[in-house]
Amino acid sequence: MLFVACDNVDNNADPLGIGFSEPATGLTATGTLDQQNAGPKVTYTVDEASVFPTGNGIYVLRYKFTSHDSLDLVVTRRTTDYNYNSDNAIAKNQLTHVIFNKDTLELGTSAVAIQPKPDQNRFSTVVNVHTVANGDFNGTVNGVPLIH
Numbered sequence: 001m002l003f004v005a006c007d008n009v010d011n012n013a014d015p016l017g018i019g020f021s022e023p024a025t026g027l028t029a030t031g032t033l034d035q036q037n038a039g040p041k042v043t044y045t046v047d048e049a050s051v052f053p054t055g056n057g058i059y060v061l062r063y064k065f066t067s068h069d070s071l072d073l074v075v076t077r078r079t080t081d082y083n084y085n086s087d088n089a090i091a092k093n094q095l096t097h098v099i100f101n102k103d104t105l106e107l108g109t110s111a112v113a114i115q116p117k118p119d120q121n122r123f124s125t126v127v128n129v130h131t132v133a134n135g136d137f138n139g140t141v142n143g144v145p146l147i148h
Contacts, residue, residue, distance in 0.1 A: 018116050018123060021145035025122075026050040031141030033063065033071065033127055038135025044069060049144045051114065051123060058096075061114060061125060063141060071137065072099040073112050073127070086110040098129055098137075106132040114144075121145070 029049035035042045044065040051061050061073040074097040075084040084095040086107045095112055098105045108130035115124045123144040129137040 017118050018146045019121055020148055021121060023050065023147045025145040026147065029122075029141055029143040029145070031125075031139060033065075033137050033139035033141070035135050035137050038131075038133070044071075044139075046141050049125075049141050050147045051144055052147050061112065061144070069101055070099075072097075073129070074099070075112065075114070082113050082115050084112050084114065095129075098131065100134060100137075105129075105134050108132060117142075 026048040029046050031046050031049075033044045033046070035044065044063070044067060046063055047066045048064040049062065051059055053059050057077045059075050059077060061075065063071045065071075073084075073095060076094045076096055077084075078091060079093055081093050084093045086095045087109055095107070095110055098107060098110070110129040110131075112129070113126040115126070117124055120143065122142070123146070124140065124142045125144050126140050127137055131137075
């Protein structure tokens with residue numbers, strides 16, 4: 001019998017100590033995000049949320065809301081820190097893009113925290129996104145899985 005060890009070539013498959021889950025587990029995420037300062041305040045209730053890798057240390061934190069709207073936060077992971085900022089230097093974690101309903105938003109100073117909860121095999125996420133023309137998105141979503 002021959003046993004061969006596998007190596008993760010891009011070294012980004014198991015970020016922050018959270019293992020992969022099935023996509024359907026995204027339905028268990030809970031929380032809300034508020035959009036304000038671009039008209040009346042709107043509260044979006046999460047219907048589904050997940051984090052997934054796209055390669056080379058790039059991940060998408062995706063929220064789908066009960067209103068059928070969506071928000072994608074694209075981050076680049078370069079360190080073991082849990083925070084991603086829009087104005088970071090190349091050597092740090094970075095929030096690179098925010099996409100709301102398929103529109104890429106121009107960012108002001110913004111941040112997202114993606115905090116692992118190893119006992120739940122999920123993340124807790126805190127969003128503090130400031131855009132130039134679409135207001136601010138703020139809130140906390142818990143129970144966010146890492147999916148393929």
